[in-house]
Amino acid sequence: MSRTPVRCIVLTCDSCGTRTSSEREADYYPSLAHARADGWETADGSDLCISCADEHRCEREPGGHDWAPWSAASGAGRYRSRECRRCAKEQTAAVLSLVVA
Structure with a gap:
């Protein structure tokens, strides 16, 4: 039997606690680039899911x-x-x- 160790990333939204987007079946990403492509963002030192990232950007818009x-x-x-x-x-x-x- 041959085995290859694989590194993956598990993100948890620091705002709502979500571990993955609803479109994904797995709760991990092969890389941070894959998570970013799926809509995850880092803002003010926090990892944010798609919904929370949208809210965060909206709060920062002029006028909130x-x-x-x-x-x-x-x-x-x-x-x-x-x-x-x-x-x-x-x-x-x-x-x-x-x-x-």
Whole structure:
């Protein structure tokens, strides 16, 4: 039996914890160049998956995220949300209600 050691790279997104993109079946890359070709980036010393890299670039754009208007409050906890029009990052916020006695 002949064996050849192979070196590979396993990346974990420092922002969301993703280990690989959903398009890949394996959770490793043969090289950093292959990971970069698949959309992984390093920014501010952090490895970022495709989604988080998009959000990071969007935050750095002049003016930051381009937020859509807040949605109407929904759910038992009364939350509302909005999404960036460029990168699709979502924000949620609790709706506070004041009771005046």
